[in-house]
Amino acid sequence: MIQPTTRLSFREWLPDDWLRFKPIANDPRVVRYVLAGTVPTDEQIRGHIEAARRLYLEEGFCLWPLIYRANQELIGFCGLDHLWGGPEIEIGYWLAHDYWGRGLATEAAQAVIAYGLRKLKLQRIVAVAHPDNRASLRVLDKLGMTFERLVVHENIEHVLYSKSRFPQPGVK
Ligand SMILES: CC(C)(COP(=O)(O)OP(=O)(O)OC[C@H]1O[C@@H](n2cnc3c(N)ncnc32)[C@H](O)[C@@H]1OP(=O)(O)O)[C@@H](O)C(=O)NCCC(=O)NCCS
16 A cells, blocks of 8 residues: 555545545536536445455555545545556546645645556556646646647547656666
8 A cells, every 4th residue: 555645645445435535526626627527426436436446456556545644534535547447547636625725636646656656667657637627737747747648538638648667668
């Protein structure tokens, strides 16, 4: 598991975490630029969490629940997943609105990227964001990720960023 950062810790999903995550996922401000802007149903929330639990068991990573150390509350998630179910590994993060604007997404994502590249030895991590999601794009910049291209998925335009582990095989 990823080591705690100054203000955050990561853990596995617990069976009743969907109840802790539900108010975050049901906030229209949180889903404004994701899930085509619609809040997920309880069944969808449980399904995403179950899929994350399985992915962690099978591949050693997932979108982990994020715990705010000062009060032990689940305040969102940050971690790794398969981009649109394909071979690329993406970093993802959602935070409860109350916790925005304190550098927490950047703090969590820095730890996740270091874990992915150094511990899991991933060659490359990508990230996608809606072009209007200024906060997310700013986080990607602060992480030192590089803009690669625009990509359309399910009729929605996304900005794709990436970060690679260096040195690349065969590259000095
Ligand atoms: C994206 C998200 C995780 C960012 O979390 P956060 O903890 O507030 O992020 P940070 O504080 O680490 O960094 C946010 C940066 O964006 C900037 N920012 C925020 N809103 C902005 C806006 N509307 N326009 C421009 N910059 C903005 C902040 O000023 C900050 O940059 P700074 O440190 O240079 O001042 C949070 O907004 C969120 O959960 N959004 C909903 C879910 C989501 O969209 N996830 C990303 C999917 S791609």
